[in-house]
Amino acid sequence: MPDAALDLLRRTFGHNDFRGEQAQIVQHVIDGGDALVLMPTGGGKSLCYQLPALLRDGCGLVVSPLIALMQDQVEALRQLGVRAAFLNSTLDAAGAAEVERQLLAGELDLLYVAPERLLTGRFLSLLERARIALFAIDEAHCVSQWGHDFRPEYRQLTVLHERWPEIPRIALTATADAPTRREIAERLALEDAREFVSSFDRPNLRYRIVHKDGSGARQLIDFLAAHRGSSGIVYAFSRKRVEGVAEQLQAAGIKALAYHAGMDSAVRAANQRRFLQEDGVVMVATIAFGMGIDKPDVRFVAHVDLPKSIEGYYQETGRAGRDGDPADAWLAYGLGDVVNLRQLITQGEAGEERKRLELRKLDALLGYCESTACRRQSLLGWFGEPHPGACGNCDNCLEPPESWDGTEAARKALSCVYRTGQRFGVVHVMDVLMGKPTDKVRQYGHDQLSTWGIGRDLDERAWRGVFRQLVAGGLLDADVERHGALRLTPLSTPVLRGEQELRFRREPERAAARGRDRRRGTAAALPDLAPDAQLRFDALRDWRATMAKEQNVPAYVIFHDSTLRAIAEAAPADLDDLSRIPGIGASKLDRYGEDVLQHLFDAD
Structure with a gap:
């Protein structure tokens, strides 16, 4: 790995070293090679195209499927001192024209764009006049018509290879079994691209499945008792169910919001912004609340109804614990869920082949739910990855079922x-x-x-x-x-x-009879901070919340919880000490360093 890439990683992103196959991927793309990257959520996919874009001549063009996702990613890059921008429908004509001018003038390092805009004749003409470093196709599983997030526009992205064959392309996803991987390569003309497949394992996630009592609302509230003050997502089957569960959680004193496609768009956007910017918000949502969730400190993802497939379940649970800290993936399901999903599939408008595939995927998920084996072994096996079992961080391993x-x-x-x-x-x-x-x-x-x-x-x-x-x-x-x-x-x-x-x-005893202590003991928990470090951490979180509100950005864009925790534990005495904390690059040190040190001093 060239010294320039490692130096940039440390100086800009604040990381001391690469993880997993990041170094090989970055080098391959810097050298002009095409790549297909499969890496779990939270594994560091973004760095695999951001670093090469900064080190190659020109601007990196990133195809991203959701407006909220690209906006947050751009703001996070700007906080690091990277010249990043996006082009989407939230910009007025003057704003879009300014971004286009910056692209043509060579003033951008990264530009995020939705596939629908990229495919317009006007935008393709704009690219002909720009200097492009690479094309990154994020959420590449959207190209698969058999997948759970199919976007037909993704299938037309072969135009990038046809018109600019000399520019490297990197397609990235966190969710793809072997057939979907083959389809991505075929549909995006990446058959000759080098594949980088990381482990799908998320060892920090604790998987737990319970059998639903009634609607499961009481079980959910009991589960959330172990996560007071934490941010999390609760997925439900329908819009009506989302609203009902949100109301029940609010009545129980939980700061819960609702999100589904049938809501007023302004209310939906405001709820998403609150979830991203505030600490301790629980979002109750349909899967419409999906790929755009980049929040790293989600401490749990709960399903009060059965998902449609193992891929959907894996991707949705993967939104927990992106920061690498312990998090929970909790699912309650009953026979009624099976009937509802079978009805949804069989009465849908899809062709018979698609229906048979969806029913097979549902059956595979049911088998996973009822298995007495290690959850990780079953889950990773679906993606073709062997696991020895006995992970020690799922319900079947922690409390072997009778x-x-x-x-x-x-x-x-x-x-x-x-x-x-x-x-x-x-x-x-x-x-x-x-x-x-x-x-x-x-x-x-x-x-x-x-x-x-x-x-x-x-x-x-x-x-x-x-x-x-x-x-x-x-x-x-x-x-x-x-x-x-x-x-x-x-x-x-x-x-x-x-x-x-x-x-x-054997059916377990009812959750209500177990007692709160046992429930709390079965939740994934962050390590306790020493009392003085906890005071510093709380002070830093309050300061971060103020900064986020002033700048109208998600709190994690300023600093991740894991970075604040490391600062609180290390208690750096000066800027030099602070610069050694992972996650603090040169730009953030200049921008926030003195404030952080002052709040540490005040907390002590």
């Missing part, structure tokens, strides 16, 4: 579904099994069936677990055309014939 021989219970459940005509949902079938004489049971004469009351040995919670795991295992299907009516699949035949045994996860 299993039980569920063969007989499964046969009772499957038989009852068959005897009732495969026309009823789980609640009615359980009523028959448990011998509950409801009006519906009597109406259909199901109290006369041979399966009436044969399941009194298990309670309702246990039976829900049985049915959920039978659906997850593919032995039962929930017919979305008939409001979730359960029906047998061919996989149920060996069990009914006594040819196959089944083992089920």
Whole structure:
């Protein structure tokens, strides 16, 4: 690695060394090579194109899919003294003209642009007259029509290679299994590009899955009790659900905001800005609150409903702990989630091939949820990455689940579904099994069936677990055309014939009965600071909040929490000491150094 790149890394970005394959990627692009980079969220993808853009002649052009994302990235670069700008619909004509002038005059190091603008004839003509150092295509998985963030404009980005074949291109993503990687390379004409695939593992994330009691709201509030004062994201299935959960959290005294595509755009933008700028805000959102979240100190991502796929789950949970500090990925799901998602997929407008693929992905996620194996081993296996298991930072490793021989219970459940005509949902079938004489049971004469009351040995919670795991295992299907009516699949035949045994996860005790101490102990936690260091850290956060408000920028753009924590622990005596803290480059030292030292002095 040339001394110039390492010097720039230290002087501008405040990092002492490269991580993982960053050095090789940077050198490859500096030398003019094309690259396809797969690196987990928080792994340092941005540096892989920002450094080469600064070291090559010309301006680095970055294709970015979301306005909020590019604006925050540009502001963060400007804080570092980098000449960065963006072109998007938030600029008026005069502002856009000034950015174009700067590009042509060679006054920009990096320019961020949305694919829709880049593909216009006017902008392509502008690029013909500019000096371009490289093309960076961020969130490259958007090119895949089978992915969860498909953007058709991404497929037209081959124009960059066709018109400027001598300019290096680097495509980057944090979410792509092997087929998606092949599709990215093909669709972006990067078949000859060098691939850099980092580990998908996020060791700082603690994965935990619970089985939903009712709506899961009480479980969510209990989980959030361990995260008071922390920023986090709660994902929900629908707009109505988002608003309901946000209201419940607000009633519980939690600083929660809502975000979904159906909201007034000004309110939605204001809520996002508050989440990015303030500490301790919980955003309740649909997946519309997506790729533009660059906030590094998100301490948890919670799902109160089941995501659609493992890729979606991985990307959404990856928004927690981008700073490398401990964070939680928490998911509550129930059988109702499966029915809702199957209905969403099968009744959608996609073609049959796409529907079959989405159903397979949903089934894979269900298998992940019900697995008794290490979560990391299961999750990384989906992306083709082996893991030995026993990660020590997921629920299955921290509290190994008990299993039980569920063969007989499964046969009772499957038989009852068959005897009732495969026309009823789980609640009615359980009523028959448990011998509950409801009006519906009597109406259909199901109290006369041979399966009436044969399941009194298990309670309702246990039976829900049985049915959920039978659906997850593919032995039962929930017919979305008939409001979730359960029906047998061919996989149920060996069990009914006594040819196959089944083992089920034992349903855990209710969360409310565990006690707050145990819940708090199962959350990922930052290491405690010494009392004097905590005072310094709190003082620095208050100062940072003031600076962020004055400049109308997210707080993390000024300094990450991890940088403030390092300052508080080291208690530097002068600017020279302060410059040695990771995350403090020359520009930030000049801009904020004296203020930081003064607040440290006042805190002591």
